[in-house]
Amino acid sequence: MTIGVSRIRSQSAPAVARSAERLRLSAEYWVPVARDLCITAAAGSRADKRRWDGLIASAGSNRSAKGFxxxxxxxxxxxxLLQAILDSTRPDTPTVPDITEQITQAITSGRYPVELVVRTSRIAEDLGVPRRLVQLAVSDLAEAGTVVARRHGILAVDHSGPAPGAVYVATRIRAQIAAGIYPPNTALPTTKDLANLFLCGVPLLTAGLRLLADDGLLTLHDAQGGAVRAFVARSLPHSSNTVSADRETSTFTPEQISATTRKAQTQWKLRTPVPATTLHRQWMELRAMIRHALSSRVTPVDPLPEWDLAVARATEVESAPLPGPPWLGVWHTACLASATSRLLAVSEVPDDL
Known part of the structure; x- marks a missing residue:
């Protein structure tokens, strides 16, 4: 067997040598072309420069081949390397700095909200560019401190002040404390549970808690896994958020409620831009659904704690105003839809509300 392997190797050696020579000649021709292109194609992008350097080093003519x-x-x-050369010579292929500038503009305009993860696949689709180029642009933005690179996306940051998303979380929790949902000297739910309620990530939720801690409303304690646990430090003037039965009423079927809540939450999950008039109509419709779910409910004989919480949370978010920034409005509407779903999940309602 050893003799057979040795014979095969000896017979294949000339073929390997001939193929290696052809590859070496190709590399001698194309590597200088790549070096020239790198000067212009990667100008202004450290990440793209590293990519070109790696491609050139891997394809270099000084390599050797001992076998197949x-x-x-x-x-x-x-x-x-040849694919990179071809892509860079196409007139419709943007440079990495061009993509970086477009992402920066999207962050500045609020299209990619601060402190919310935006997937690179969505950015590539929005800009109509290859995802690999988006990843290079993200690397440059991360080095500049504009974003934090996540596994599948980016987290835009703003060093000029509190992030709007964190302010929104803080405002909502402050309203819930004022409504008596979280009394003084009690613990809030875990950051993971609160993040689920607010349909956001734990880092953003924690940023909102820290704003309230800075105001002295909460005290934060370290928990397992680097998380924090929040406790209400003081009370606030009680706000009686009640649902008015005098407002205009409508009838909704369970199918209508399910479709509306699902659509609102999907819009937020996909970060879908929604026209202002459509968003306002969804907001009004969901508020009406909560009001009628409460007015038409069949209350359990012995209300359970989750029922009381669902009612209190639904009442609070129903009374909250629709935020001005479009993406915050989409988020708030999704929270409204989530509260509606949770309320219906713990209550008995007629077939038609």
């Missing part, structure tokens, strides 16, 4: 496996790897490296 080395040939396959070398050939693959040359193919990647």
């Amino acid at each position: 496996t080395d040939l396959v790897v070398w050939n693959g490296s040359l193919r990647e």
